[in-house]
Amino acid sequence: AQKVTQAQTEISVVEKEDVTLDCVYETRDTTYYLFWYKQPPSGELVFLIRRNSFDEQNEISGRYSWNFQKSTSSFNFTITASQVVDSAVYFCALSEAGERGGSNYKLTFGKGTLLTVNP
Amino acid sequence: DGGITQSPKYLFRKEGQNVTLSCEQNLNHDAMYWYRQDPGQGLRLIYYSQIVNDFQKGDIAEGYSVSREKKESFPLTVTSAQKNPTAFYLCASSLGNRGRETQYFGPGTRLLVL
Numbered sequence: 001a002q003k004v005t006q007a008q009t010e011i012s013v014v015e016k017e018d019v020t021l022d023c024v025y026e027t028r029d030t031t032y033y034l035f036w037y038k039q040p041p042s043g044e045l046v047f048l049i050r051r052n053s054f055d056e057q058n059e060i061s062g063r064y065s066w067n068f069q070k071s072t073s074s075f076n077f078t079i080t081a082s083q084v085v086d087s088a089v090y091f092c093a094l095s096e097a098g099e100r101g102g103s104n105y106k107l108t109f110g111k112g113t114l115l116t117v118n119p
Numbered sequence: 120d121g122g123i124t125q126s127p128k129y130l131f132r133k134e135g136q137n138v139t140l141s142c143e144q145n146l147n148h149d150a151m152y153w154y155r156q157d158p159g160q161g162l163r164l165i166y167y168s169q170i171v172n173d174f175q176k177g178d179i180a181e182g183y184s185v186s187r188e189k190k191e192s193f194p195l196t197v198t199s200a201q202k203n204p205t206a207f208y209l210c211a212s213s214l215g216n217r218g219r220e221t222q223y224f225g226p227g228t229r230l231l232v233l
Contacts, residue, residue, distance in 0.1 A: 004161075033219050043207060045162075045224035052219065091161060095218035105150070105169070105216045106177070109161035 002027045004094050006110035013082055014118050021077045021113045023092030029053075031097035034068065034075045035107070039089040051075065082117045089114050121146050123225035125210050130230045132197065132204060140195045140228045142210030148223075150216035151193035155179060156207040156227075165208075168193055169216040197230065205232050 003026040013019045025034065036048040049059060051068050059066045063080045079086055089112040096106075123144045132138045144151065150169050154162040164177030168187040182201025187193050193212075197204045208228045213220035 009159075031218075035221070037224075043209075043227040043229075045209060045211075047221055047223060050219075050221050097218050105167055105175075105218070106164060107152075107162075107222055109163075111159065111161045 002029075002032075002094050002096055002106070002108045004092050004108055004110035006090075006092055006113050008113045009111070010114045010116070012116045012118065015084060016081050017117075018078060018080050019082050019115065019117075021079075021090050021092075021115065023075045023077065023110060025073050025075065025092070025094045027094060027096055029096040033095045033097075035093040035095070036066065036075075036077050037091045037093065039091065039112070041088070045091070048077075079115075082115075084117050084119055087115060087117045123210060123212055123223060125208075125225040125228050127228060128226070130228055131233050132230060133233050135199045137196055137198050138230070140197070140208055140210075140230070142193045142195065142225060143191055144193075144210075144212045144225075145191060146212055146214075146223065147190070148212035148214050149190070150213045150220065151187065152211040152213075152222060153177075153183070153185065153193070153195045154209045154211065156209060162209060165195065167216070204230055206230060 005024045032053045034051045037045040065078045067076045091112045092110045094108050126141045152167040153165040156162050163179050166185045168174040184196045210225040211222040213222045
């Protein structure tokens with residue numbers, strides 16, 4: 001069964017600090033996809049990134065970067081020089097290709113990390 | 120603008136009442152989903168639909184019903200059988216239903232029981 005663990009329930013930082021949000025996943029499939037979503041106070045989930053299991057290259061997008069390590073089943077998200085607008089709940093999610101009888105439609109979410117960036 | 124709309128933003132339900140949440144998308148996506156979010160929790164899948172006139176139960180379908188008569192629309196009915204309906208409901212869609220497809224979300228409907 002697929003599972004996503006975000007051990008950090010809440011993180012509070014001061015503006016301009018760097019912050020890393022942890023995500024650990026479990027799956028039996030060799031083909032799977034990892035996602036990060038941002039949920040600002042308005043409630044809508046905003047898609048940030050998708051990664052497939054065969055692409056372990058780290059990715060950088062502006063102040064955001066992602067570190068995917070299959071050896072530790074982790075897909076961590078770092079915000080550099082955080083800003084107040086980064087304050088939100090961040091969700092890590094996993095979907096499988098369904099190779100080993102698992103569902104290939106289901107997006108399994110972690111419980112989210114509430115990030116508060118203080119001015 | 121392409122996107123997903125949900126209405127209403129807030130919905131109040133009386134005991135024993137059925138209520139319907141609307142979800143519309145103009146992204147030409149085949150697959151649509153309904154999730155429930157409780158405070159401090161991740162999202163849990165209620166129902167999903169891969170194509171028009173077809174839908175499947177998710178992890179927490181009891182007390183809910185859906186229909187998919189049009190590609191653009193996937194309404195969710197919260198029935199009186201759902202004993203704890205107070206939650207934030209999010210609709211999503213994706214191009215296909217395979218795991219690699221990114222799901223895009225609407226703004227959500229907050230349901231409160233009077």
